[in-house]
Amino acid sequence: MKKTLYFVYNTKSDIWNKYLDNLHKIISPTTYSCDLCSLTHGNFSEKKEWKSFRENSNYKFVFMYKDEFLRMYSCLEDKNFGFPIIFQKQGEKIDVLFDSKEISPLNSVEELIEFLKKKMS
Template sequence: MKLVFVYNADSGPVSGLFDIGHKLFSPETYQCGLCSLTHDTFSEKQAWKSFREESAVDMEFLHRDEFEKKYGESHEYPVVLRSNGELDLVLSKNDIDAIGSVEELIGKIRSLVS
């Protein structure tokens, strides 16, 4: 089993710079709840990085353009999917938007895989 995390952002340096600017100047309108939970303005949050590195669960992280190219599917992003031969939605955009902290996200991920 693998968890696939899909960010509501496109890949590439221009998109990355746009995202940084958006986080700095208008964070309340930033449209990727998963990005906000797992990353600060310039880097991955330490609690998330530690969890990700120490977890026995296989995880894949993709931007929406990378995901759609690789899997040929589209969703309302961000999402977390479980890949076990097929892709199953485990956390929707609404689920992710309701999560208040990286610690809460980690708890939800742990409950999904236990």
């Protein structure tokens, strides 16, 4: 059974929040609240290194906004997770792979990829 990685961004899915997030990322990237998005995406698209890693991985990747994830997994709402966060799901079991405290110090998409490779091996 193929494992699934859920990448949950620290933002909401509505159009207004998406617009404000993109604007914030461009105007003041150092204060942007989603370290995961900053690692995997540039201002307008997915980073090439990340896309290549994702497409060549043996894992299934699912990307969600915080509100979408909490609606889908409402049983986890009381866990007080910090976002962004990465979960690993196999069958019905879902576990934290990396929390926001582990994601925050990463400085590049290459560091994220290496971090994931170590954790997934």
